[in-house]
Amino acid sequence: MKRILITGADSYIGISLEQWLARYPKQYQIDTVETISTKWKRVDFGEYDTIFHVAGIAHADVSKVSEAVRQRYYDVNCDLAFAIAQKAKEEKVGQFIFMSSMSVYSEAIGTRGTMITQETIPKPSNCYGDSKLQAEKKLATLSDDSFHLAILRPPMIYGKGSKGNYPILVKIARRAPFFPDIKNNRSMLYIDNMCEFVRLIIDNRESGLFFPQNGEYVKTSEMVRLIARAHGRRMILIPFPNRIVHLLCKAPGKIGKLTNKAFGSMQYEMKMSDYKVNYRVKNLVNSIRSTEK
Numbered sequence: 093m094k095r096i097l098i099t100g101a102d103s104y105i106g107i108s109l110e111q112w113l114a115r116y117p118k119q120y121q122i123d124t125v126e127t128i129s130t131k132w133k134r135v136d137f138g139e140y141d142t143i144f145h146v147a148g149i150a151h152a153d154v155s156k157v158s159e160a161v162r163q164r165y166y167d168v169n170c171d172l173a174f175a176i177a178q179k180a181k182e183e184k185v186g187q188f189i190f191m192s193s194m195s196v197y198s199e200a201i202g203t204r205g206t207m208i209t210q211e212t213i214p215k216p217s218n219c220y221g222d223s224k225l226q227a228e229k230k231l232a233t234l235s236d237d238s239f240h241l242a243i244l245r246p247p248m249i250y251g252k253g254s255k256g257n258y259p260i261l262v263k264i265a266r267r268a269p270f271f272p273d274i275k276n277n278r279s280m281l282y283i284d285n286m287c288e289f290v291r292l293i294i295d296n297r298e299s300g301l302f303f304p305q306n307g308e309y310v311k312t313s314e315m316v317r318l319i320a321r322a323h324g325r326r327m328i329l330i331p332f333p334n335r336i337v338h339l340l341c342k343a344p345g346k347i348g349k350l351t352n353k354a355f356g357s358m359q360y361e362m363k364m365s366d367y368k369v370n371y372r373v374k375n376l377v378n379s380i381r382s383t384e385k
Contacts, residue, residue: 094120094294097140099176100147101126104254105191105286109144112287120294127172137183142294144189145173149220150255162219169223174230180239187240187297189290192228194247194279194358195221209361240299244290247305247360251283252383261312262384265319265327272355273329277309279359282379289371303364306379307372312355318377322384 096113098106101124113120123140125132127147137143148169177188197208199217206212216222228243235241250258264271281304289304313329320327374382 093118094142095140096120096122096142096144096294097135097137098122098124099127099132099143099145100124103146105249105283106144106146108251108253108283109146109287109290112284113291116291127176132176133179137180137185140185142187142189142297143176143180143185144191144290144294145176146191147172147176148191148224157219165219165223166226169220170227170230173227174234177231177234177241181234184238186238187242187294187299188231188234189242189244189293190227190231192224192243192245193221194245194360196225196228196245197221197358207359207361208364210364235299240297242293242298242300242302244302244304246281246286246303247279247358249281249283249286250383251379254283261316262319265316266323266325268327270328270330271313271316272332273313274332274355276312276355276357277359278312278357279305279365280310281305282374282376282383284374284379284382285372288373289367292367292369292371302367303360304367304371305360305362305365306376307362308376309359309362310376315376315380318380319384322380 098110100106106124110122110124113122125135149165173190177190180188194208195218196214196216197212198221199215214225216225231241231243248257250256285306286304289302292298293302317327317329
């Protein structure tokens with residue numbers, strides 16, 4: 093039986109993984125610990141085979157923040173992760189899984205959404221992405237044959253109860269009669285696909301850098317249409333010139349950021365996300381149905 097400790101007890105991903113692994117009661121023992129206090133320091137990590145570290149400050153609009161807030165991102169997303177990993181290694185835990193983010197590439201791809209490949213050099217555009225990247229670099233110094241470090245850089249994760257951009261799309265899909273049909277491609281990851289991927293890398297005691305994503309890219313307008321259909325509504329998609337979107341993406345200030353966030357392209361090359369075992373338990377259509385039912 094694999095013994096797993098999730099650090100980040102109340103996180104969406106942590107709760108989801110705990111529920112997913114509970115389907116296999118004879119294979120996994122799962123415990124959680126919160127990291128807001130110093131309670132984690134009193135836990136005997138030596139009892140566990142894997143530490144799954146998901147604690148952190150979530151992505152937000154961090155383009156203009158105070159120095160105190162900026163420092164908080166590094167304290168939690170970088171320094172705390174490293175301290176927990178150090179303790180894990182000292183207490184002979186065999187595997188440490190760190191949840192990084194696709195945001196480490198946010199500045200590298202530009203507004204047109206260049207395809208991210210294995211050769212793309214990370215270049216974060218804000219303190220959230222940079223704090224994750226700095227954590228990766230510090231954690232890499234601990235990795236060796238007895239301490240397997242797995243770093244995950246997932247794209248936007250969605251599913252029932254998720255936060256971020258997905259609930260905004262749901263509100264639009266349930267209220268608006270039409271939506272602009274704009275050509276874009278985004279890598280996304282359904283929460284069940286994410287949890288199955290983590291389960292597999294725990295089973296195989298993997299180490300390295302991983303880029304899990306759904307088996308198909310997502311077009312924003314198509315996702316809104318599927319959400320509307322799941323609620324019994326018909327969404328009319330209105331053609332919209334992509335050249336105008338490109339101009340709006342380059343606009344300074346909030347207009348450019350919001351346009352790029354909603355309609356820009358940000359995608360991993362699909363072969364980066366292949367794994368020796370299929371972890372994609374649902375495709376896009378079925379994932380939307382499951383999320384909205």
